[in-house]
Amino acid sequence: MAAKFEIRTTEENGTTVYYVSGPIDEESRFSEIEQAHEKLIVDFRGVLTINSCGVRNWVNCMKKIRGLDISFRQCPPAIVKQLNLVPSFRANAKVLSVYVPYLCFQCDHESRLLIEMNELARGKEIPAVRKCDLCGQDEMEIDGDESQFKMYG
Amino acid sequence: MSTAPKFDPNANDQLICGLFSKKEAAQMIAEGGTHIHSTTMGYRDEMARFSNALLNEKNPEPHPWQLLTNCREVTLGSSGERYKLIKRATVDMGIFSRRGYSEKVECVMEELITNGIYHAYVNADGSNKYRRDSSVKLEDQETLTVRYGATQEGIFISVEDKGGRLTLEDIGSAFYRCYYNPDNQIVDDEQGSGLGLYMVFDLVTHFRVDVFPGQRTVVSCWIAGRRIAHPSIFSFNFFKRGA
Numbered sequence: 001m002a003a004k005f006e007i008r009t010t011e012e013n014g015t016t017v018y019y020v021s022g023p024i025d026e027e028s029r030f031s032e033i034e035q036a037h038e039k040l041i042v043d044f045r046g047v048l049t050i051n052s053c054g055v056r057n058w059v060n061c062m063k064k065i066r067g068l069d070i071s072f073r074q075c076p077p078a079i080v081k082q083l084n085l086v087p088s089f090r091a092n093a094k095v096l097s098v099y100v101p102y103l104c105f106q107c108d109h110e111s112r113l114l115i116e117m118n119e120l121a122r123g124k125e126i127p128a129v130r131k132c133d134l135c136g137q138d139e140m141e142i143d144g145d146e147s148q149f150k151m152y153g
Numbered sequence: 154m155s156t157a158p159k160f161d162p163n164a165n166d167q168l169i170c171g172l173f174s175k176k177e178a179a180q181m182i183a184e185g186g187t188h189i190h191s192t193t194m195g196y197r198d199e200m201a202r203f204s205n206a207l208l209n210e211k212n213p214e215p216h217p218w219q220l221l222t223n224c225r226e227v228t229l230g231s232s233g234e235r236y237k238l239i240k241r242a243t244v245d246m247g248i249f250s251r252r253g254y255s256e257k258v259e260c261v262m263e264e265l266i267t268n269g270i271y272h273a274y275v276n277a278d279g280s281n282k283y284r285r286d287s288s289v290k291l292e293d294q295e296t297l298t299v300r301y302g303a304t305q306e307g308i309f310i311s312v313e314d315k316g317g318r319l320t321l322e323d324i325g326s327a328f329y330r331c332y333y334n335p336d337n338q339i340v341d342d343e344q345g346s347g348l349g350l351y352m353v354f355d356l357v358t359h360f361r362v363d364v365f366p367g368q369r370t371v372v373s374c375w376i377a378g379r380r381i382a383h384p385s386i387f388s389f390n391f392f393k394r395g396a
Contacts, residue, residue, distance in 0.1 A: 051263050056339050056346035087335045101253045110253050143253050
């Protein structure tokens with residue numbers, strides 16, 4: 001069964017956290033987030049895909065909450081791609097963390113590493129090479145342009 | 154806001170070869186460039202030489218990356234079938250478990266198929282026949298043909314509609330708006346966001362459009378595998394046939 005778009009809400013230290021999951025497309029609505037006030041975090045970890053109309057719907061949501069203290073966290077590569085392609089996708093939001101995708105040159109295994117932006121700001125580097133947890137070789141490299149994951153540090 | 158360059162239809166059918174960014178290529182396309190190859194090999198590049206040989210041909214042959222022996226061809230008759238088809242394609246191509254790769258492929262297929270359904274067909278007054286927010290059952294003479302296949306080197310995808318409406322000017326203005334006017338990338342249009350082709354062009358290595366005006370449009374893409382992918386190596390080709 002196909003995953004459905006969903007937004008789940010929790011509170012963390014007085015901040016509302018919105019967990020967005022599933023595919024973001026023309027049918028996705030962000031009414032819960034549009035009603036936010038003051039400070040919020042959007043957790044994108046569960047997002048599977050995002051199409052062009054999904055991007056537009058998100059950008060329209062961001063316009064409605066302009067001026068609030070907005071943070072994005074756990075952004076998967078599909079979201080990082082949009083952060084790079086469409087500046088209004090991010091608008092004035094802070095990016096707290098992103099998943100950097102790795103691909104093994106030996107066995108084509110994929111994995112993701114969560115990178116915190118405040119660690120990059122303190123001088124930590126994104127590992128260029130990692131050990132593959134499937135074949136054990138030190139052959140996992142970043143799948144994509146490293147700079148797109150560092151631009152928020 | 155950056156003003157779009159003047160589109161020059163006489164710029165057609167000239168090979169532009171060098172090492173460019175896709176943003177630079179977008180400007181060339183907006184000015185009327187039809188055959189753009191970004192390569193470290195210059196005019197010796199195999200694909201550039203191939204394009205050069207096809208210039209001015211009324212029926213240009215496919216590029217080598219469009220010729221896959223294990224290519225599958227599927228007919229799509231409704232908007233509701235597209236997600237099932239896309240999932241099936243990622244399984245058929247053996248990339249379903251490769252999340253990053255399949256995300257790119259799914260995005261490209263969805264945008265091309267959606268364009269084919271909602272932008273290829275018009276009413277007598279020129280308005281779009283099918284609304285983006287509606288579920289669409291295409292008529293028999295409007296079905297899309299989706300082709301896809303995978304090799305060790307990459308993935309081939311093409312979507313063919315029976316409308317033949319896509320123009321170089323449409324592509325160039327969309328690319329230019331998205332690359333050069335970041336505050337105005339998104340179109341406030343019920344038919345779409347205006348981002349689809351831009352997202353596709355950003356993801357793919359080779360991008361080719363064959364238009365038979367009023368008859369059909371074939372948009373073909375190649376997504377290079379990780380081992381040979383390089384952001385500065387790409388091509389764009391636009392062939393208007395039967396002109």
